[in-house]
Amino acid sequence: MTDFNLVEWRFERRLDPRPAARIVALAVAAAAAALVCSLLFIAAGASPRAAFAALLQGSFGSLRAAGETLVKATPLIFTGLAACVAFRARIWNIGAEGQVFAGAMFAYWLQHNLTGFPPFVQIPVVIAGGIVGGALYAGLAGVLKTRFSVDEVISTVMLNYIIVYVLSLLLLRGPWSEAGGFFEQTPKVDPDSALPLLFSGSRLHFGFLLAIVTAGLVQMLLTRTPLGYEIKAAGSNIRALEVQGTNTRRLILVVLLVSGALAGLAGITEVYGVHYRLKAGAITGYGYSGIIVAILGQLHPVGVVVASVLFGALLNGATLMQIKTSVPSALIYAIQAILLLFFLAGWAACNFRLRRVARA
Amino acid sequence: MSKIPRLSVRHLTKRFAALVANDDISLDVMPGELHCLLGENGAGKSTLSSCLYGLYQPDAGEIRVDGKTVQLRSPGEAIRAGIGMVHQHFVLVPGFTVVENVAVGTGSGWRLGRAEALSRIEAICSTYGISLNPHQFVGDLSVGEQQWVEIVKALYTGARLLILDEPTAVLTPEESRRLFAIVRRLTGEDLSIVLISHKMAEVMQSDQVSVLRKGRLVGTVVTSQVSRDQLTTMMVGRSVAAPTRAGDAKAHGETVLSVRGLTQLRDRRPVLDNASLDIAAGEIVGIAGVSGNGQDELFECLAGLAHPDGGKILLDGETLQAYSPATIAAKGVGYVPSDRFRDGLVADLDIGENLVLGQQWQARWRKGPFIDAAALDANARTAISAYSIAATGPSAPSRKLSGGNAQKVILAREFAKATRLLLCNQPTRGLDIGAIEFVHRQLLRKRDEGCAILLASEELDDLFALSRRIGVMFRGRILAVLDTKKATYDEIGSLMAGHRSEAAA
Ligand SMILES: Nc1ncnc2c1ncn2[C@@H]1O[C@H](COP(=O)(O)OP(=O)(O)OP(=O)(O)O)[C@@H](O)[C@H]1O
Ligand SMILES: [Mg+2]
Numbered sequence: 001m002t003d004f005n006l007v008e009w010r011f012e013r014r015l016d017p018r019p020a021a022r023i024v025a026l027a028v029a030a031a032a033a034a035l036v037c038s039l040l041f042i043a044a045g046a047s048p049r050a051a052f053a054a055l056l057q058g059s060f061g062s063l064r065a066a067g068e069t070l071v072k073a074t075p076l077i078f079t080g081l082a083a084c085v086a087f088r089a090r091i092w093n094i095g096a097e098g099q100v101f102a103g104a105m106f107a108y109w110l111q112h113n114l115t116g117f118p119p120f121v122q123i124p125v126v127i128a129g130g131i132v133g134g135a136l137y138a139g140l141a142g143v144l145k146t147r148f149s150v151d152e153v154i155s156t157v158m159l160n161y162i163i164v165y166v167l168s169l170l171l172l173r174g175p176w177s178e179a180g181g182f183f184e185q186t187p188k189v190d191p192d193s194a195l196p197l198l199f200s201g202s203r204l205h206f207g208f209l210l211a212i213v214t215a216g217l218v219q220m221l222l223t224r225t226p227l228g229y230e231i232k233a234a235g236s237n238i239r240a241l242e243v244q245g246t247n248t249r250r251l252i253l254v255v256l257l258v259s260g261a262l263a264g265l266a267g268i269t270e271v272y273g274v275h276y277r278l279k280a281g282a283i284t285g286y287g288y289s290g291i292i293v294a295i296l297g298q299l300h301p302v303g304v305v306v307a308s309v310l311f312g313a314l315l316n317g318a319t320l321m322q323i324k325t326s327v328p329s330a331l332i333y334a335i336q337a338i339l340l341l342f343f344l345a346g347w348a349a350c351n352f353r354l355r356r357v358a359r360a
Numbered sequence: 361m362s363k364i365p366r367l368s369v370r371h372l373t374k375r376f377a378a379l380v381a382n383d384d385i386s387l388d389v390m391p392g393e394l395h396c397l398l399g400e401n402g403a404g405k406s407t408l409s410s411c412l413y414g415l416y417q418p419d420a421g422e423i424r425v426d427g428k429t430v431q432l433r434s435p436g437e438a439i440r441a442g443i444g445m446v447h448q449h450f451v452l453v454p455g456f457t458v459v460e461n462v463a464v465g466t467g468s469g470w471r472l473g474r475a476e477a478l479s480r481i482e483a484i485c486s487t488y489g490i491s492l493n494p495h496q497f498v499g500d501l502s503v504g505e506q507q508w509v510e511i512v513k514a515l516y517t518g519a520r521l522l523i524l525d526e527p528t529a530v531l532t533p534e535e536s537r538r539l540f541a542i543v544r545r546l547t548g549e550d551l552s553i554v555l556i557s558h559k560m561a562e563v564m565q566s567d568q569v570s571v572l573r574k575g576r577l578v579g580t581v582v583t584s585q586v587s588r589d590q591l592t593t594m595m596v597g598r599s600v601a602a603p604t605r606a607g608d609a610k611a612h613g614e615t616v617l618s619v620r621g622l623t624q625l626r627d628r629r630p631v632l633d634n635a636s637l638d639i640a641a642g643e644i645v646g647i648a649g650v651s652g653n654g655q656d657e658l659f660e661c662l663a664g665l666a667h668p669d670g671g672k673i674l675l676d677g678e679t680l681q682a683y684s685p686a687t688i689a690a691k692g693v694g695y696v697p698s699d700r701f702r703d704g705l706v707a708d709l710d711i712g713e714n715l716v717l718g719q720q721w722q723a724r725w726r727k728g729p730f731i732d733a734a735a736l737d738a739n740a741r742t743a744i745s746a747y748s749i750a751a752t753g754p755s756a757p758s759r760k761l762s763g764g765n766a767q768k769v770i771l772a773r774e775f776a777k778a779t780r781l782l783l784c785n786q787p788t789r790g791l792d793i794g795a796i797e798f799v800h801r802q803l804l805r806k807r808d809e810g811c812a813i814l815l816a817s818e819e820l821d822d823l824f825a826l827s828r829r830i831g832v833m834f835r836g837r838i839l840a841v842l843d844t845k846k847a848t849y850d851e852i853g854s855l856m857a858g859h860r861s862e863a864a865a
Contacts, residue, residue, distance in 0.1 A: 224731055226721045233713075243695070
């Protein structure tokens with residue numbers, strides 16, 4: 001029998017959070033987030049049950065819906081991986097947004113001159129264009145940082161603004177604008193340059209496969225290669241890395257190039273896999289969402305894929321939710337933020353434990 | 361008369377997973393007592409102090425302060441219980457000033473107000489004769505000065521029991537003497553002090569010594585009743601010879617490193633002032649000097665971390681100063697930095713990974729595009745046994761290594777890397793005597809292999825035992841380079857204080 005006067009509960013810092021603790025924290029965070037979302041749904045005048053059901057049905061209810069969820073997840077996987085690589089090295093690349101634009105624009109620039117060539121020429125050029133465009137644009141921030149000590153947070157954000165206006169200029173009255181069109185967009189691209197669809201009856205395209213393979217490659221890069229080693233070391237103590245004979249300027253540049261290349265791929269999957277034309281609306285927002293996805297995924301490639309699919313499901317299910325219940329689909333962005341907050345809190349809580357001890 | 365002990369530890373046990381870092385430890389510290397903890401690297405001294413300071417929670421056992429059982433869940437509670445601590449590795453905020461560090465870090469907080477904090481700090485400094493500028497940023501202070509900040513911080517909390525974890529490891533002999541004077545004043549005021557040190561001369565000044573070995577308490581003895589040798593035998597389990605003058609290398613060869621008129625300015629003041637030096641293959645040249653007289657700058661220039669404003673560095677006749685650390689390392693230069701956790705180790709990498717830090721692209725650690733985990737593992741196992749690094753294995757995270765064991769990881773890596781030139785800045789700092797003896801042997805082995813070695817140490821014993829010549833640094837200058845056989849401690853001591861001697865060669 002326990003004498004409850006002699007014991008007390010106390011919070012202690014954990015030295016090594018156990019995996020089980022992490023899973024429990026995740027579950028609790030998810031439950032708490034669901035609770036808060038329910039309150040939001042009620043406030044919006046819908047029954048939480050119906051809203052969640054609609055969300056689920058809209059995102060995974062049919063093969064078509066599931067395909068659409070993965071289509072939405074695809075660019076997020078790329079931008080999430082972009083943030084993951086950079087953030088692990090403690091290089092704060094906030095510029096995935098701009099790099100998505102750069103990838104899409106560079107790919108379009110290369111590809112629209114190749115109209116008429118067969119797919120096995122155009123598609124590789126599109127993919128390479130996305131990689132190079134994103135990498136070059138991030139590389140600009142890298143040069144600014146390593147040559148002129150410009151903080152990458154500032155430079156990448158500035159570059160995000162610049163490229164949006166450059167695209168607008170090119171589309172408005174520039175060489176890329178659609179003849180006779182009213183919208184800021186290019187004409188449709190040559191169908192032979194489009195990323196092939198994976199199934200009939202769904203818009204799921206080759207870009208998703210590319211994203212999954214890329215996540216695997218990034219995982220391999222981070223855990224098994226010398227570059228991954230350097231990224232880990234830079235994230236912990238970049239000075240020691242430098243002192244012991246690693247060229248850290250080059251490392252910073254390389255990490256930004258890789259990060260930018262990943263972001264650039266998000267640009268081409270949207271332009272050549274979904275919209276078949278280049279316009280700002282097709283590629284806006286993925287860079288910033290990628291940061292949230294990367295953090296939710298614990299800067300881990302597998303986590304990034306899972307978090308991206310979750311976000312894709314929310315975005316996709318929102319439409320049906322709005323139709324079936326009165327909940328506005330824009331509420332999804334609030335739900336994303338709630339998820340982030342609860343998960344962050346959950347992970348922080350992992351570092352503590354509740355222990356019963358004898359009272360002094 | 362039976363007084364109540366200031367501190368009683370009863371059956372304290374602390375485990376890290378399978379490792380028992382403290383195993384059933386019991387000891388008493390009386391008011392006004394200077395109590396030493398002695399033990400090899402990794403014996404569990406810092407772990408015990410961390411338990412006493414509320415940083416770790418013991419798995420079993422009891423801690424009593426002034427006869428009252430206390431539960432120390434956090435440093436805040438330890439401070440309230442009257443316990444203060446100076447850590448082995450500093451926990452200061454570099455971007456804060458001295459006052460801010462002292463007031464913020466101690467939990468007594470801003471409520472006191474900045475002005476009052478400032479006046480109390482100034483009072484402590486003047487009472488104990490510590491010279492510190494309270495408004496300086498801690499990041500700009502030398503390691504020795506940071507140590508004083510830590511000490512002021514501990515005194516500021518009004519502790520009745522002060523734990524000092526290797527405080528003198530980073531102090532100059534002169535500063536250490538000052539610290540001991542302060543320690544003795546404090547014990548005179550009935551404060552109790554738990555001191556951790558690897559320096560036998562300091563240990564011998566204590567009232568009692570508790571010896572730890574592999575987490576267990578070997579025994580507590582009254583210092584005046586034991587000899588140095590008895591203590592080392594208790595600690596290591598065998599007797600260790602004090603460093604003695606090593607024989608010279610059979611032959612030393614051509615000049616490997618040649619430094620000519622090296623000058624470096626900081627805020628237009630020279631931190632290196634026209635320093636010149638030669639080292640031949642198979643020769644150890646010592647650098648003596650009170651820390652902060654340009655040693656770190658000299659090493660940083662040689663390792664390619666800083667660029668001199670004047671002068672020349674030649675390695676095997678080739679100019680070096682335009683090179684990056686990467687290129688210099690590739691030329692067979694090993695560098696053991698003085699600040700091991702800042703410059704030498706990456707805490708998030710494991711031992712195996714740290715042992716190849718900077719060499720991660722080399723073919724021998726790679727298998728195609730991948731890092732060869734098996735090669736890293738084998739390499740780590742060799743180093744762990746050759747340097748007797750106390751760790752669970754190659755994949756033990758470096759952040760959990762004890763201070764001395766962390767240093768051994770760096771030594772293992774740099775000694776293996778250095779083929780032409782080995783730069784060692786304070787390599788024995790924080791090592792136990794057994795390990796120091798080991799490092800001495802390794803340095804001599806490297807020398808006999810024909811490596812040129814530059815060795816800076818605040819321990820004159822190290823320098824006299826190992827080097828063929830000793831250069832003395834003062835205010836960025838190398839005042840003289842003396843032949844060790846002809847030099848005396850006094851002569852070097854007076855040069856260290858800036859008195860030019862006639863014997864300068
Ligand atoms: N947080 C931790 N997790 C796991 N093991 C640890 C941790 N901290 C210390 N250890 C291990 O416990 C043992 C004792 O370490 P401790 O730091 O107490 O040694 P020490 O006596 O202070 O040595 P030194 O003289 O080198 O500073 C070592 O083997 C160390 O690797
Ligand atoms: Mg220690």
